[in-house]
Amino acid sequence: MLGGIGTALDLIFWILSIIAFGMSAWALFHALRTPARAFAVAGKQTKKLWTIILSLSTLFSFASAVGYFGIGLGQLNIFAIAAVIAAGIYLADVKPAVGDSGKGGNSGPYGPW
Known part of the structure; x- marks a missing residue:
């Protein structure tokens, strides 16, 4: 019985690791595609810093x-948890801020016109 629980937990942690x-x-892909100027305009940390943080997070x-x-670290550990936190901060706070900086002023409620 105990082997079945361990196997199920291993599967759950592996799926969580893939999602992370x-x-x-x-x-990281979004940060690399975003112009460096957008980070400064949005008042966020530099593109270089976010690229380094997200590269380590991905690694x-x-x-x-x-x-x-x-092959790798073996299980979820403090580095994997920190990686999820860093990516989560970027996706929740930085991505929306830098995404809005390139929009033009001639857009209506349903898009540009």
């Missing part, structure tokens, strides 16, 4: 995800 990697990779979350196959 996807979230970190998505945040640690990837290492945690493949760790279940005996």
Whole structure:
């Protein structure tokens, strides 16, 4: 019975690690595509700093995800949790702020006109 619980928990943690990697990779991809000027206009940290933070976040979350196959860190740990927090902060706070900085002023309630 105990082996079944351990296997189910391993599967859940592996799925969470894959989700964390996807979230970190998505945040990194967005940060790389966003112009550096947008970060300054939005009043956020520099693009260079966010790129470094999100690169490390993606690296640690990837290492945690493949760790279940005996290659990486092996399990969810403090680095994987920090990676999720960093990517979450970027996606919840920075991404909406820098995304709005490139919009023009001639848009109506249903889009540009």
